[in-house]
Amino acid sequence: MRTVVLASLRTHTRRYVAAALAVVIGVAFVVTTAALSSATRDGLTRGVSAPYDGADVVATDLVGRDAAALVAAAEEDGAEGAEASVLGWASLPVRRDGRTLDGVDEVAQVTTTPTLRWPELVDGAFPAGAGEAVVDAGAAERADLGVGDELSIGQGDRATDVRVVGLVDSPSQLVRADVYVTWADLAPYADELYVDSLAWAGGTDALTDAVPHATVQDARGYVEEVTAEINRGVDVVAILLLLFASIALFVSVLVISNTFSILFAQRQRDFALLRCVGATRRQVLRSVRLEALVLGLVASATGLAAGTAAGLAIVAVVDSRFPTADLGSASVSPGWYAGAAVTGVVVTLVAAWLPTRRVTAVSPLAALRPDTGIDARTAAGRTRVALGVAALVGGAGLLALSVSTTSPLVMVVGGTTAFSGVLLLGPLLVPALIGFTGRAASRVLGTPGRLATGNAVRHPRRTAATTASLLIGVTLTTAVLTGMASARGAVDDEMDASHPLDATLTAGGAGLPDRAVDAVRAVDGVDDVLAVPGVRADVGALGAVAVLGRPADVAAITRGPGTVLEVGDDEILLSYDLVSGREVPNRVEVTVDGRTERLRTVLGEGWGSAALVSASTLAALTDTPMTTALWVRADDGADAGALADGLDAVAAGLGASAGGGFAERGYVDLQLDVVTGAVVGLLGIAVVIALIGIANTLGLSVLERGREHALLRALGLTRRQLRTMLGLEAVLLSVVATVLGTVIGTSFAWVGVQAMVRSVVPEAPLVLPLGQLAVVVLVSAAAGLLACVLPARRAARVSPAAGLALD
């Protein structure tokens, strides 16, 4: 029997390529995941201990003011040798020659104490005191900085000038910054400092005295804890990636299973002949299972190699393109390799199990019957239909339940059950849909269209399995796209409420000159500018602040409905950054040149560093309001960084301050884009496998129908018509799967929005990203066409006479 297995593998190698490819991709996915997570882990944990090497204890749960207190305490305690190093950073504009540097904004402390100084010097020297700074080598390269450059850090009257005296490498990724200055220069920004931790050398009494609520722990214990936390974080990401890998592997199962089904159907006579010449049922079964095993082993081995190569390549590319990502070295442990290989082989064997069982049903007589062509009309069995309907109804019920209970778990179970129902009903559902679509297509394309439709639904189960693989990928992709679009709609509404204005420019002194409007209008990305009248007034204990009168035509410039900037005649809106943590009474007196209004205070944000009153209140306060702020609406596609830089430059020239929500809005949008892109990209792997499956089914069917095609050619089907016919068959398969997947995916997204988003944001409408969905359909139709290129070429090349002579 071994001769038979080997000979048949040799003969059918090319027919197994697609099935093998599906396994290879799945296994490679797993291995690449392992390689990338190991590199990430290595990069994150490497150097984690560096900042704490000279420390005795580490203090955490600190805010900037606590850190300042501790640094002061350490200095007082100096005689006993206590030292503190603040690990954290403030996001501050860094300018050189008046221009804000792009991508250089994290400013942190570097201590003058050598034992606690953790960055590694690559050029120049460490700062000896105030006015000196070192710059991270990566940041220096990005912004073209060098030793000797003069930088201005921060805004307004707190801006500090420093000179770059050295370049450093930052071994720890957790607390790295772009620019390191001594505490003297950082102290003014202590309130804005994000403190990750504080390394402390010396006795802890002074520490606990200064900040009693700080969490203090042994330095080594802290490093171990942080390392463990990173590992957990990386593991979570790896598990998420493996979830996508398992989707890809499940799709592979469908593709492989289909390949075996078709191959075995084509080889039915061979099997019958083997039975005729004396092979037992068991021998035939064992021989085909052995074939599956060999396929699984070869494909898994290839997958391991491909996955390792892909992992190393991605790490190398990321390292060279994004030096700040700082991945470590990739290594895949033997455990991962073994796991991936076993998964690949098991997936292949599982996929081959059902088709191989059917092989043994063939009777020896089948070999002796004249071949009338394979007309295996496989249809949906009654059990299958019953199960499918039950799963569909049950799943739909669970989904409905999840909407009313907003339970994600019920939703996932319901979605999976309902989708299984759809897959089970595939042999009924998909041919019906293809028949329907095909009838429309035949009207345009005539006989080739009708033939293609007939061919596409000839083996309902085969058709269903082929489309199922694509259906899974498309359903998940459209669900994610629609879900994210809806979530984005909800987030946008939130952003509209919290950031009604894209950008603001608020006068620092008394009013803005008329040329300011033109200067702002000239900034790249500015769509419209509104001059806001106001006056400089004394507001309670806050002192002199810019008080703006709400312009009547504010709706023209705000995002969203604009109702957020409503202010009553007896109210004054104070922005959080104006108040900056101070207690504000319920009512304040607002005074301008002896005229006083007593107003109710309301805290909020979104209109810059100013107070906002109604137009009539402003009129009561002053008869001569001046343009005190400019409110800006940005072009929708404007570059947030360039806009902020441009406004900053204008503001600096006028002694005004710039602000606004456009950058934040852009940042949130970017986050959503990144998540959507990553998920769609990962699902894309499953879609690619599914398309390989379609090409495979089509390719194998073309081999099977060689004589039919020859007959059609003899009867007058031109080469072009033959190619049209096969192309249409592929497009019918892919488009029906895609449209069905889009419908199911959108419904799932609706349920998801109802069950999850609506529990957080009550008014979350379902947003259909029609453009993206159209792209999905078009891409899969195009991919379907692509999938048929090779089989169609092979089919069209055969001359009618040669085709008729085929066995």
Added chain:
Amino acid sequence: MTSTLSPPGTPPGPPTGPPAATARGLTRTYGRGDAAVHALRGVDLDLPRGRFTAIMGPSGSGKSTLMHCLAGLDVPDAGTVAVAGVALESLDDTALTLFRREHVGFVFQSFNLLPMLTAQQNVVLPLDLAGRRPDPARLAEVVDTLGLRDRLGHRPSELSGGQQQRVAIARALVAQPAIVFADEPTGNLDSESSAEVLGFLRRSVRELGQTVVMVTHEVDAAAYADDVVVIADGAVRAHLVDPGADVLLATLRGDR
């Protein structure tokens, strides 16, 4: 079965006018070097119009290759073929395909019909492919002649072998081609169905005025034909016009 089956009429007499198909110096070789098989070695042949011609010869004599070349299904290495006055070597693949569906009909030994189409759809397939509507009178004539009236809605898997072959003959005849080629049309049939199919082929010549060329290795089948071309080792041995059974047998025996 149809009750209008008339006793075989007299042969239409010796051929007149231009032949339906001609071949000159036809050569076809498969493979190369030692493995080369010379299927045809310079065949010259005229197939008369309005006659039922059988091409006979043992297995491997090249009779199927000859038919494929005559029908434009295969391209000869050398020599020329003209069908209905058109030189096939002057046509490219698409033109050849269009020529086939306009002027040539086929009946094959097996796997004749497309399994997903009904009998009627199979019959009108060549017209469908050409984008033509079947002439209802012609369709009815052919369908009735072949006794397929009550089988039109069936799929091939629901038809017997003889019925399938009759559908194939109807398909070959419906477009009124200049010439019909039949490749071992009775190869897969029992003797009763064979007789029936051969009878229909002969009637299509007698009553519908078609030209039919049939490749066979069965003497019984050849006996239904008007003329017999005997092929051996890739060359024409004899072209017998209206041979009696004894002449035919003698010729074949002489070849052995």
